Amino acid sequence: MTPAPSSRLDLASILNVINMGLIVVDSDENILMWNDWVAKSSEVPEAEALRKTIATAFKEAPSPAFLTALRNSLNYGLPVVLSNALHRSPLPLYTASDEAQERLRMHQSIAITPLPSSDGKRCCLIQISDSSNSIKREKMLRSHSEMLKRDATTDSLTGIYNRRFFDEHYKMALGQSLRQKLPLSIFMVDIDFFKEYNDFYGHPSGDKALIKVAQTLKSQLSRSSDVLARYGGEEFILILPNMPQEHALPFANKLRQAVWNAAIPHLRSKVAGQLSISIGVST
Incomplete structure (x- = not known):
């Protein structure tokens, strides 16, 4: 049975409520999708970002390592993962501090996946996760481990x-x-x-x-x-x-x-x- 139009799932709404950043760029690095998570974290509205290149859409330039990874994925069709261990903050995205309510540069994990497009050219899906909490937990665990080691010796x-x-x-x-x-x-x-x-x-x-x-x-x-x-x-x-x-x-x-x-x-x-x-x- 075909659902009534009012009950059909709106893909754009789903992409906007996902708790991670989603960006799609075409073969020329122009932005085709910029979900609400990215808009909020970058303080750049979707309407302002669309059709700009990924290098110019943010208020600050992305890191050279990120741009190199994206271009390699576009050119060679290979997926890329930028782990937070080596690339803490490749994109100028921010999160609010609970203590001072100030904007802090977000620690990120980024996956870049090549996608085929209808014109035969390659697009890329950029998925961004906030790893700030995991970094904090890692630091706490490391500190606790060092404290236990120190206490033991x-x-x-x-x-x-x-x-x-x-x-x-x-x-x-x-x-x-x-x-x-x-x-x-x-x-x-x-x-x-x-x-x-x-x-x-x-x-x-x-x-x-x-x-x-x-x-x-x-x-x-x-x-x-x-x-x-x-x-x-x-x-x-x-x-x-x-x-x-x-x-x-x-x-x-x-x-x-x-x-x-x-x-x-x-x-x-x-x-x-x-x-x-x-x-x-x-x-």
């Missing part, structure tokens, strides 16, 4: 690496040292009489002392390959690749002196009136 009190990171890094550092036949120096640091410190000053002060010692030890490292980690309790461990024994012992004294110079009072120490450390070295 960082000591929550001192901010330096934790025992878990050290165990994994030590295996790699030792393997590299053996393969390249280079020295590897390990420093085990222990705060002297730290139990007495905690008992006398209290655990909050003990935490502050651990943080200060960690910061002091870290300040003595100068190479990106040097690693400092909290091994447990009041113990710290350092890995210094390519450091021979004749340099390791002076460096251990440098660490000990740096903590001593921090002048953290320790009235319950049995060796001095301030916090000190003992260091074991293996190369």
Whole structure:
């Protein structure tokens, strides 16, 4: 049964309610279709855009990469996809920011599909999707992943690496040292009489002392390959690749002196009136 004229589907209305941009250009890049989504996002009305070329219809020029992709599709009849990973905003399309209600350049995914036309010449359908939300989700997921990774390898009190990171890094550092036949120096640091410190000053002060010692030890490292980690309790461990024994012992004294110079009072120490450390070295 043929539907009544009033109930027939209006193709133009359907194309205008689709939540994506649709543009059709002919073989000379003249615009034949410009749906409402494109009109709203570009702030260029359909009537103004029709019969203009794709290069001149927008308020700003499309990116060279987009124009090259479109011309290749028109010339060779091959479909093209411009992913948002490599081409964030090829067209001057905008979306409103919820916070400031300002127009922000839209991140886009674009598919260009060649179409045959009645005159034998080639047209192209350009489909545009707003990928701004997916980009935001991607950034949030990446940030969350980095935060989880950081939490898994960082000591929550001192901010330096934790025992878990050290165990994994030590295996790699030792393997590299053996393969390249280079020295590897390990420093085990222990705060002297730290139990007495905690008992006398209290655990909050003990935490502050651990943080200060960690910061002091870290300040003595100068190479990106040097690693400092909290091994447990009041113990710290350092890995210094390519450091021979004749340099390791002076460096251990440098660490000990740096903590001593921090002048953290320790009235319950049995060796001095301030916090000190003992260091074991293996190369």
